[in-house]
Amino acid sequence: MIFRQAGIYHTSYAQAQKLYPLPADRWMVGALLALALAAPFTFSSLTLNTHLLPWLVWTAAVLGLNLVLGWAGQFHFGYAAIMGMGAYGAIHAARNGIPWEIAMILGGLVASVIGVVFAFAALRVKGLYLALSTLAMQFVMDWVIAHVPAISGGTQATLQAPELKLLGQAITSEAGLYYVALGWCVLVTIFMLNLRRTGLGRALVAVREKDYAAAVIGVHSFYYKLVAFATSSFIGGLSGALLVFTFYRAATPEQFAFNISIELLAMVIVGGLGSIIGSFFGAAFILLMPGFMNGLINGLAKIAGISLSVETLAHIPNAVYGALIIIFLLVEPMGLGKLYANVRNYLMVWPFGYVRK
Incomplete structure (x- = not known):
């Protein structure tokens, strides 16, 4: 897979202290920067x-x-x-x-x-x-x-x-x-x-x-x-x-105001304490997910031919959004950043799962 470590040898402290020692990580960061610039x-x-x-x-x-x-x-x-x-x-x-x-x-x-x-x-x-x-x-x-x-x-x-x-x-x-x-x-x-x-x-x-x-x-x-x-x-x-x-x-x-402090705290917790990539995930989830859920539920209601009142449309997305936060934290209490790390660590040794045991 893309995260293979075969052929990577650490022969100096400088090489071992690189931010991204794996070529796949460097390529991914470069691609993300290019996408951000474009x-x-x-x-x-x-x-x-x-x-x-x-x-x-x-x-x-x-x-x-x-x-x-x-x-x-x-x-x-x-x-x-x-x-x-x-x-x-x-x-x-x-x-x-x-x-x-x-x-x-x-x-x-x-x-x-x-x-x-x-x-x-x-x-x-x-x-x-x-x-x-x-x-x-x-x-x-x-x-x-x-x-x-x-x-x-x-x-x-x-x-x-x-x-x-x-x-x-x-x-x-x-x-x-x-x-x-x-x-x-x-x-x-x-x-x-x-x-x-x-x-x-x-x-x-x-x-x-x-x-x-x-x-x-x-x-x-x-x-x-x-x-x-x-x-x-x-x-x-x-x-x-x-x-x-x-x-x-x-x-x-x-x-x-105070509610903004709570949202910031939620971004850190959902993303993962001490996780840099988790900060990106947490901010995106708390900031962008409510609007996405609102549009999704509204679209599904129209497809199903269900007429939802304005008050219902205002509260259902928030309830689903809150449930998603609980589900994510139940699956991985250390946040979305840890979920990403779990997937990355799995791909490092796939298909040799016994290496992790």
């Missing part, structure tokens, strides 16, 4: 703007959340608030004449500072207490965003995002905005792929498994938890800003 020319404008572009930005945000949840093992129920502060920070910076690139970095830094400030208090506790602490952060930041006019303009206000300018050139085309989102998603993905091969990544995994055992071998758990929160918040803040600049084109408090 998307503006092969997909419709509707698909590009309403499906692919937001999926890429949300995937980058999920990767950031997976850093603190999957790698460091720390609960986070306030990630949407972090994204919101990054978005508002970048918008205000851009509206004050700061170049777009610097405004985005400032938005990420604002989110990172807020995440670290709350982490100092939250990381003194563990488990459910930590979850409640981050949940409190979400509620606090929701109130601040909605009730401080200097940030959002007020509860019912909509803050228009300035025109996106990259290196001084305005980007208004659909393809241009898509490529900006693609570039950010690829950048975050490369960072996460290399993170697990570094000392920082191994330290985060050690903290996740047993923080006191990590302390025994010299890993300062509190320091690495702060680093995880800061890095994750920076990625989330920048992703939130990019989501507003490329997709929403305006910011409102409702875009970063």
Whole structure:
């Protein structure tokens, strides 16, 4: 099969540490990148703007959340608030004449500072207490965003995002905005792929498994938890800003409310904790599946000649969608990323199944 390892010899540490040692993996990544680059020319404008572009930005945000949840093992129920502060920070910076690139970095830094400030208090506790602490952060930041006019303009206000300018050139085309989102998603993905091969990544995994055992071998758990929160918040803040600049084109408090934090958490869990490819799967499943299920059930009802009320059409897809999440997690509790890994591992030794025993 395509994942055969015959003839692949690791004769150096550099070769053994390659991201994709198997040729099949390299070909698949290359094909996916080529497809992503050709998307503006092969997909419709509707698909590009309403499906692919937001999926890429949300995937980058999920990767950031997976850093603190999957790698460091720390609960986070306030990630949407972090994204919101990054978005508002970048918008205000851009509206004050700061170049777009610097405004985005400032938005990420604002989110990172807020995440670290709350982490100092939250990381003194563990488990459910930590979850409640981050949940409190979400509620606090929701109130601040909605009730401080200097940030959002007020509860019912909509803050228009300035025109996106990259290196001084305005980007208004659909393809241009898509490529900006693609570039950010690829950048975050490369960072996460290399993170697990570094000392920082191994330290985060050690903290996740047993923080006191990590302390025994010299890993300062509190320091690495702060680093995880800061890095994750920076990625989330920048992703939130990019989501507003490329997709929403305006910011409102409702875009970063508590329910968004729950959706982000669901993307991580459904995709798989600590799984990079699972982050892509989880974001696609949570973001795109409801619309697909709505269209599918509506089409099946028309084919069967069944007349469904508007209320029924609004609730049946959600019920089926929720049932699919439960089924996926029952089949593989470690998420869609693990399902993909299971298939890949099976193809590596097929048809010699006895090798896995």
